[in-house]
Amino acid sequence: MPELRKDPVVGRWVIVSAERAFGPRAFGAAAQQAERQARSQQEEALCPFCPGREAGTPPEVLAYRAHGLPPNGPGWTVRVVPNKLPVLRVEGSLEREGVGLYDRMSGLGAHEVVIESSQHRVRLGDLAVGELEQIVWAWRDRIHDLRRDFRLKYVLVFKNDGVVAGAPSTHPHSQLIALPIVPRRVAEELEGAKRYFAFRERCVFCDMVRQELREGGRLIYENGGCVVFAPYAARFPFETWIVPKQHQASFQDSPRQIFRQLGEALKVALFKLDRALQQPAYSFTLHNAPFQDDRSESYHWHLEIMPALAAVTGFELGSGFYINPTPPEESARYLREETPLGL
């Protein structure tokens, strides 16, 4: 069983997934290259995420398909399945214990794959808005289901696309990891937003949306529900955030229309990034309120997109300090004015 371990200094939790363990020989550059090639060849021929090969995945936990079609067969548009090699498992109980000065917890949770399209080779930015909307709904529906387990505190929704960003497969998919803890970054955001609220009695994200719409220099796109902009203190070139205009801590409890608006904003953002940067590797992460804070006045869900243009170095990881060679005003101007909308 995988376990969660806590760094005794900064309090960061790490999944140590011994079930996935591989020895030092697996890490030689040659070994990695060979593994990647084998995986990519196998995957072309026999992708278990493609329609007609549903038996190659664990039974689905959600799928959108035409009325009357049986589960675990073709005809779906979005399909969610448990990860075959989960980093956390739902079985067992949540045990916490000390190990000398250290703290550990059993690796209880869930790890699911959202197969975003029936097409094997397609960029998310090239899908129709309605298809993006379905993906967003799948995240929402799965979070609603997973929150019923009272041992879980948070569901991480993220996507890694492309070789540099570390994606293991080319069939488009995002992932959900349900956790018995609140991830460090989200906890930091919650605390920071609370401090801002204590001082100003306003949500910092609402203030950010107002200022970005007023100033316009970092604005990339807006629709009725969402603002797409390059954040003021962007860590990476072309870092792009999507923030709903209306205050809402909890993604899954948002009004229905926001899922279409988010789907459209995500489509525009990814289409523009693909055109500007020649289909870069990228990642995105949904930042959402933990279940226990889903009515927070100070927290505000949003989506952060990070093109993987340069390798993240130990400098950034070791220091928590970033150097961004592209001012967000420049990347926003380029995305806003020199790339098509794609709608």
Place this chain on the structure above:
Amino acid sequence: MPELRKDPVVGRWVIVSAERAFGPRAFGAAAQQAERQARSQQEEALCPFCPGREAGTPPEVLAYRAHGLPPNGPGWTVRVVPNKLPVLRVEGSLEREGVGLYDRMSGLGAHEVVIESSQHRVRLGDLAVGELEQIVWAWRDRIHDLRRDFRLKYVLVFKNDGVVAGAPSTHPHSQLIALPIVPRRVAEELEGAKRYFAFRERCVFCDMVRQELREGGRLIYENGGCVVFAPYAARFPFETWIVPKQHQASFQDSPRQIFRQLGEALKVALFKLDRALQQPAYSFTLHNAPFQDDRSESYHWHLEIMPALAAVTGFELGSGFYINPTPPEESARYLREETPLGL
């Protein structure tokens, strides 16, 4: 002039270095590949870090060479020069201002390169202990000099080695960035260590050293002054820390003998990692007390080494949450028992 910008939610400072700015076209995969090749070819022929080409760098700020030899000429063993494309500059004054809800600061600081050897192609782990000791002394001497500038709060010392970890040159070098702020990760460590001290009246790093020496399962090497071990909540496969046995907040104020002991421990750690992982790309960062906390009872300087075995994805960056497929007990056992010492 570059500027420092603060994320209004989590308080993270980012250097936005417009002087290094490059447009979106610089980021296509083909453009990056071409640039890397050009850089590597040029560098082979005309490396400005090689002896005899001292005029190709800004005038040195420190060098260790035989008595009587003139500065900025050959004969040195370690040489420190300002970075030609600094991310921060010492000129100008430290200005802070608000921009609506955001905060910025002028990009005041220093950015230096420690040329670690006169040999162009050499792995740090293959240098002699005495050579490593000199590198460590160079960090110390530069920090002592930079701390005299009262506008500066911290000096980041780090190294990126190898393509995956994002190193721009193959001639071995580490870097120093002197900052008017305390980097986020160090601030978090300080706070965490203070909380631990408040609760237990002991330094958490001292406790860690004691437990690692007693348990031995994550121990890789020890000498009279330093312990080398895989941390309990390692974020990455083969992550390795070097921690001095005696409590000391400030690296640069440590007793003289520690610099030799750190040099030896660093040599052993890097030699073993090179043998175990076939000369991996890696980074390390010195974690040191900020100048204002240099007598802290709760903070304890140390060095964190991170082999760059897998690309860091947006998942980690977006969530602050890590999944480590190699338990630190496994990597430590391998490094301890199945690789030579190299001494």
